[in-house]
Amino acid sequence: MTGEHFDVLIVGAGLSGIGAACRLRTRCPGSSFAILEARDDLGGTWDVFRYPGVRSDSEMFTLSYSFRPWTHAAAIAGGRAILTYIRDTAREFGVDRRIRYRCKVRSAAWSSAEARWTLEVETGPERRQARLTCGFLIVCAGYYSYEGGYRPDFPGVERFGGRIVDPQRWTDDVDYVGKRVLVIGSGATAVTIVPALARRAGHVVMLQRSPTYVIERASRDGVADALRTALPERLAFRLARWINIVVGAAFYRFCRRFPGAARWLLLARARDALGPGVDAAKHFTPRYEPWDQRLCLVPDGDLFRALRCGRASIVTDTIATFTETGVALAGGGTIEADVAIAATGLELQPLGGIRLSVDGAEVEPAETTVYKGAMLSGVPNLVFVFGYATAAWTLKADLVCLFACRLINRLKRRGSRQCAAQPGDPTMAKLPLVDFSSGAYRRAAAKMPKRGAKGPWASRQSYWRDFLTLRFAPLDDGALRFSGSAPATTARRDLGAAGAPRRPSAAR
Numbered sequence: 001m002t003g004e005h006f007d008v009l010i011v012g013a014g015l016s017g018i019g020a021a022c023r024l025r026t027r028c029p030g031s032s033f034a035i036l037e038a039r040d041d042l043g044g045t046w047d048v049f050r051y052p053g054v055r056s057d058s059e060m061f062t063l064s065y066s067f068r069p070w071t072h073a074a075a076i077a078g079g080r081a082i083l084t085y086i087r088d089t090a091r092e093f094g095v096d097r098r099i100r101y102r103c104k105v106r107s108a109a110w111s112s113a114e115a116r117w118t119l120e121v122e123t124g125p126e127r128r129q130a131r132l133t134c135g136f137l138i139v140c141a142g143y144y145s146y147e148g149g150y151r152p153d154f155p156g157v158e159r160f161g162g163r164i165v166d167p168q169r170w171t172d173d174v175d176y177v178g179k180r181v182l183v184i185g186s187g188a189t190a191v192t193i194v195p196a197l198a199r200r201a202g203h204v205v206m207l208q209r210s211p212t213y214v215i216e217r218a219s220r221d222g223v224a225d226a227l228r229t230a231l232p233e234r235l236a237f238r239l240a241r242w243i244n245i246v247v248g249a250a251f252y253r254f255c256r257r258f259p260g261a262a263r264w265l266l267l268a269r270a271r272d273a274l275g276p277g278v279d280a281a282k283h284f285t286p287r288y289e290p291w292d293q294r295l296c297l298v299p300d301g302d303l304f305r306a307l308r309c310g311r312a313s314i315v316t317d318t319i320a321t322f323t324e325t326g327v328a329l330a331g332g333g334t335i336e337a338d339v340a341i342a343a344t345g346l347e348l349q350p351l352g353g354i355r356l357s358v359d360g361a362e363v364e365p366a367e368t369t370v371y372k373g374a375m376l377s378g379v380p381n382l383v384f385v386f387g388y389a390t391a392a393w394t395l396k397a398d399l400v401c402l403f404a405c406r407l408i409n410r411l412k413r414r415g416s417r418q419c420a421a422q423p424g425d426p427t428m429a430k431l432p433l434v435d436f437s438s439g440a441y442r443r444a445a446a447k448m449p450k451r452g453a454k455g456p457w458a459s460r461q462s463y464w465r466d467f468l469t470l471r472f473a474p475l476d477d478g479a480l481r482f483s484g485s486a487p488a489t490t491a492r493r494d495l496g497a498a499g500a501p502r503r504p505s506a507a508r
């Protein structure tokens with residue numbers, strides 16, 4: 001593998017990487033490319049997470065690709081169904097053959113003189129070093145570490161006689177049937193796993209330090225179902241997708257504009273679903289405003305039902321210490337448990353942990369500013385995917401991949417060697433990339449790239465704005481600079497290896 005050169009390399013074969021590859025095939029048909037995937041299968045998140053009940057918390061009309069209809073009945077889908085969808089898409093577009101498994105990218109170094117990236121890659125179980133080059137890099141490595149989830153330092157944890165499980169490393173031998181299960185956390189994983197475990201566990205306790213907004217939604221989409229019966233599949237999907245984009249964006253705007261009303265509405269719905277036996281005000285009224293953190297969605301109110309019928313219960317308190325048989329709480333009580341699930345969040349990691357350098361100088365992602373939510377300031381010929389936190393990830397991912405295709409085609413067409421974005425105003429304020437107050441984002445703030453306060457640097461979690469700026473706004477906007485020209489003979493064939501003959505690539 002060492003020495004191979006590609007026009008484009010994609011890092012990651014998850015939802016975004018497969019989407020990027022499909023877009024490259026159709027929009028940049030002459031470009032050679034491969035996907036480098038650290039694991040031994042595709043699917044990313046949807047292959048890694050295997051805990052009972054794992055599912056989307058966005059509806060699938062916007063989490064699926066715009067170019068390949070989601071045809072399942074369920075609008076909120078299980079992890080396996082999503083994995084199958086990604087796998088089928090990869091096969092249908094012939095991009096499964098371009099994946100190099102067990103290739104973990106460790107570093108990527110840009111050389112302006114050669115106008116190419118050199119990637120240091122660990123391959124195979126023996127972690128052999130290989131070196132690949134490309135003219136353009138698309139990083140679709142997700143947003144969290146694959147080494148495992150975040151676990152706080154629980155006092156006394158070594159005394160606990162039961163098993164503590166990281167949901168990111170769930171295996172089939174986790175024995176919870178008939179057992180007393182403690183789920184620690186209040187985020188998306190906790191609200192998903194509690195009702196799923198409650199079906200077969202003796203009893204499940206969800207222990208949260210503080211409440212989260214939880215919203216109920218039907219797992220089937222009635223409007224989409226009606227459209228499907230009346231219209232051809234592709235048209236019905238498109239309409240259902242746009243309706244969900246509009247409704248989702250309107251609900252987000254409503255919550256941000258009228259937080260008091262949104263808070264009241266969310267609590268009222270939770271109270272109705274829970275009935276009088278559960279203190280909704282205590283356990284479902286967060287200290288923050290709706291959408292200061294991601295809203296947790298529960299399909300068909302499954303969490304509320306589990307709590308209402310007593311198969312699960314909820315406690316809002318903090319752990320004073322683990323004991324031999326469970327936990328003692330700061331508020332004075334105890335919870336006995338055979339198994340504890342640490343649903344305490346993800347460890348966020350920008351750009352798959354890849355060390356970047358440009359012309360020999362290390363790039364610290366936290367010191368860069370994000371251009372159009374897709375490029376890092378001063379880093380040429382690199383686009384990265386970081387999807388929406390307030391809507392389906394794929395909506396942004398797909399716009400970013402289309403933008404990457406525009407750049408690649410433009411470089412080729414004009415024979416330029418590189419393009420990089422640079423803020424003109426050094427005094428522009430730098431803000432957190434995602435303005436969430438949740439622990440995962442606060443913990444990672446120091447290592448994440450920043451967004452700017454204005455213009456193409458202000459990444460605003462708005463599909464409409466991004467739709468216009470990433471798809472249609474002129475590429476020559478003053479911030480993005482194209483430079484160098486490739487020798488005429490090679491410019492059209494090989495955007496990265498200007499002046500150097502391209503080696504044949506096995507993945508073509």
Ligand SMILES: Cc1cc2nc3c(=O)[nH]c(=O)nc-3n(C[C@H](O)[C@H](O)[C@H](O)COP(=O)(O)OP(=O)(O)OC[C@H]3O[C@@H](n4cnc5c(N)ncnc54)[C@H](O)[C@@H]3O)c2cc1C
Nearest residue numbers: 012014015016038044045056057058105141142352392393
């Ligand atoms: C349990 C769970 C549920 C979620 N549900 C939703 C939802 O309903 N809606 C939503 O919008 N978002 C959701 N998300 C966010 C979710 O991660 C995205 O929707 C989406 O799956 C991300 O796809 P991705 O391909 O960008 O990243 P990932 O799925 O994380 O895939 C990244 C891939 O890159 C590979 N990789 C990483 N680093 C390297 C490297 N250095 N070298 C080579 N390969 C590398 C990984 O092995 C992995 O295969 C959820 C996340 C989790 C954890």
